[in-house]
Amino acid sequence: MKLELIIEELGLESLSKTSHKNGSLEKPLNKHIEEVRSISKVLARKHGLTESLDILDVLAEWHDIGKLNPAWCIDEDQKPPHSALSAYLFLKYSEKEDPRLFYFILKHHSSLVQVPLNIPSICKNVVGKIKYKIDQKEALNLIFKELRKFKLSVEDIKSNVDLVDLFGTFKTADILSAMFEEESRISKQNIDLKVELLKERLRDYVRSKNLKFDENKWKIFTEMARTDRDILFLAPTGWGKTFAALTVAVSKKPSHIIYVLPTITSIRKMRQSLQKLLSGVGVEENYYFADTKKLKRLGIPEETDIDLDLFISRSFISPVTITTLDQLLLSFLHVGKYFLKRYHFRNSVFIFDEFHLYPINGLYLLLYFFKKFNEKFKYNMRSVFMSATIHPVFRSLINQFIAPREFEFLQEYKKKRRYLYSLEENDITSDEVLKQIIEKSKLGNVLVICNTVEKAIRVYLLLKHNYKMKNNMLLLHSRYTYHDRRKKEEQLEKLSTKSREFIFISTQVSEVSLDISFDYLFTELAPIPSLIQRFGRVNRYSDFIDNINVNITYPEEINKTRFYPYDEKEIKFATSTLSELEYKIKNEFELIERLKDAPMLVDNAELNEIEKYLRKWEDDTRFFFSIDLKDEELNRLLKFRDTNTALIIPGCFTSDVLEILLSDRRYKSQLVKEYFVPVPIWWLFEKSGYIYKEKNLLFLSSQRFLYSQDVGYFDSEKLKKFVDLIDICVKSNNIA
Known part of the structure; x- marks a missing residue:
């Protein structure tokens, strides 16, 4: 009928x-x-x-x-x-x-x-x-x-x-x-850009940076594009890996290009670059705060297509999407309305940038799903895994799942010595080191990287109050509200254009995808892979240097702190390797070569647990049903992030957030996310704190853990001498 x-x-x-x-x-x-x-x-x-x-x-x-x-x-x-x-x-x-x-x-x-x-x-x-x-x-x-x-x-x-x-x-x-x-x-939009047109765009882009377009490299790009296999691509920082990956991706005429970064730090700059290179093709962002960012950029006028914009930010519908590893994993794992996202992966090309910075468990999950969906469900996903360095453990893991064709240009490091380092016995907060930082800032821009948030805050406050360095100095780490972090990143873009006298103080967040070149680096001792990343932020557009531009300091608390970020074996290996090469490193390849002997902490028991979980996941979902798994639970179960963190709202913003939740305003969830801060999970169980839960949001009020828009969320027990110098957030301190 x-x-x-x-x-x-x-x-x-x-x-x-x-x-x-x-x-x-x-x-x-x-x-x-x-x-x-x-x-x-x-x-x-x-x-x-x-x-x-x-x-x-x-x-x-x-x-x-x-x-x-x-x-x-x-x-x-x-x-x-x-x-x-x-x-x-x-x-x-x-x-x-x-x-x-x-x-x-x-x-x-x-x-x-x-x-x-x-x-x-x-x-x-x-x-x-x-x-x-x-x-x-x-x-x-x-x-x-x-x-x-x-x-x-x-x-x-x-x-x-x-x-x-x-x-x-x-x-x-x-x-x-x-x-x-x-x-x-x-x-309806497709990626129909011709490779020849992309070449012209690349040429123009390189010229805009006052660099020369390399025809020999272009030949390598086109050779890579001819392979039908997945690609493992290893080359130094600044070699042109992004250009090569885009050439490969465009040549495949995919349904989508999905560009995956380790963190959200450089997503905006990457989007600007891709929009220039792929002009006429839609480029969007998809990460946890993407809809919040878009809402702030577009505002909330009465008549607008903002609902469509927010939908795009939550899916992979755009021809080109820049995203993070967790968003892919959540889609593959069937979290929530995964069906709006996963089908976009069919016939797509994925570019995994700086994959060596992915948590090993996250990479394992990614490779498992890639193999499963390509072999069993004919998804025809293609991938380019890119890195400036690689540990044998990562290479072995990738080959275990996808057996890519390798394009390796690490020998290029033999032509480069963009840094010379010296080892310092003093702590990075000592007067001797702080005075060196100030002196170097008179000659150029200085990057300071600390291993912990509290240490970075201490350096910042000492320079600001003891040495009166109030202007042209910026602090950035992971423990800011999304609103404050975005403002800091905007300040960073402006200040980094200065030719000298800019001091940027940060933590591990600066190891990843920071497309800024500094003249000098002061860094705390860290494992070799982390130090190689940090060295890559210095003198990026040169090939050789004869004077010391990197100072590596020894953290005074390294043997006193029970929960130091790095393993003792990693630190010992770094100390012996750096001591051996100090002052006499001939080229960057010497340190890269030592990377293969560096200890790599892989918990095989944990990987076995993930395998066990995935077998249960297949039985439970039948590759059909959604799972209702909160982000914190996924983090705890599968640990696809480096550290266990929880997203909370500082107690001083409670009234502002509740006002939003109780109002009749549109887009409440996006507005509230402006107040989120990632903090260590153990903070939630500390006796001096009070956790308040409302509409599945966590509010933390504590006499010990305090928030400041200037220095971020910090543990006052570790900064007792400095608390009086900090402008601490109090009630009704609206961030908007």
Whole structure:
């Protein structure tokens, strides 16, 4: 029976009924159905989903039929649920028999969570939500039988993946149409940039930096592009790895290019670079704070397509997306509405920049999913793993899963000596070292890297108050609210353009993707891999130097502190290696070569636990169901970050955040994220602190752990002598 006749027979309203509204714009259901059908097929074909497209017709036609219930009205705030009625009508009247389609219609506004196969649950959560004149007993019987069939149908894992990805294209189309973005170019845009045009863009970009375009390197880029295998690409900092990776990616005509960075520190600068090189192709960001950043940039005017912008920031729909490792893992692990993201990975090229900085557990998970989805589910994902250094453990792990073709240019380090270092016996906070920092700043820009947040704060306060260095000095570490960190990063961009007298004090956050060249570096002793990263921030655009531009200091607390960031074996190896090469290092390759002998802490028992968890995960999800796993839980279970941290809101901002939550403002979650700070988990259990939980947000009030917009979140026990010098955040200290 035709849908129109079914609707008429049941006493439902017609398909011309308004189903969506945006301001003064209204859309009838029949138009929404056609838009969803059209957009979803465009997305499906773009990602190689060319079979079973009739499923998209079925989902488009039936998913919102429940809105034809006369009790449902677009202008009413309290509307009766429509998904359960839509699913029931599909089940009873559709000619298409597939229990998974019934389930998709039932759940098309939620994550794909399992529906308990018991009568009380079905009565409450399905039949009880059908607010229309139906035979309840008949409905319960039909739905129970269908859910029993559904439970058996999800045993077919291969078809699950394809079907969920089709559902993802349908749901994306549903969202775009509901936003009145039926002609949205973002869903239709492809990466059709010619390699020859990219070459011209690269040439112009290099010239803008007053550098010479290297034709020999371009030949290497094009040779790399010809390989059909995954690529492991090793070359020095400044060699042109990003250019090479983009050449490879563009040549493959992928559905998307996904550029993965170890941290969010340099995402904005990377986006600016990619927008220049790939002009005309959409470049977006996807990381935890991306929607918050976009909201602050766009503002919240009355009439705008900001909903679309925020949706783009939460998905991988853009032709080019810059993201972080955790966002990929959350999508592969089926966290939340993963189906809106994962299908974009099909036929895409992934560029993994500075992958040696990924936590080993995170890299293991990534490689596991890459192999699984390429071999079992034919995702055809291609990858370029790039690094300036590599430990044998990382090379072995990558080869274990994907066996890439290697392009190695580490011998180029033999032509470079961009740093000469000296080892200092003094602590970085000593008067001797602080005076050296000031003297060097008169000659150029100085980078200071400490191993802990409290040590970095101490250096900053000593220079600021004891040596009156108030101007042209900046402190940045991981323990700021997102709002304050973003402001600091903007200041960094401006101050780094100075030719001298800028002192930047930081922690390990400066080891990663910091595209700024400093003249001098003062760093605390750290493991060799970390020091190589830190050395890479100095004299980046030169090849050789004869004078000392790096001073390595010995932390006085290294043998006193129980929870020092680095392992004793790593520090001992670094000390002996650096002592041997001090003053006489001929080229950078000498230190790179020693890297292969450096101790690498790999917890095989932990990796075995991850394997065990993944086997359970496969059984639980059947590559179909979503999991409701909070970020902190994922961190604790799988440890894909270096340290265990929790996102909290400093107690001094409690009233500001509660004011947002209790208001009728739009985009509350994005506004609240401005106040988040990552802190060590053990802070939450310290006796002097008080944890307050509201709407799944953690607020920390403590006499010991204090927040300052200038120096960030700190442990006052470790900075007792300096607390009076710090402008500490108090109540109602709004950051906006």
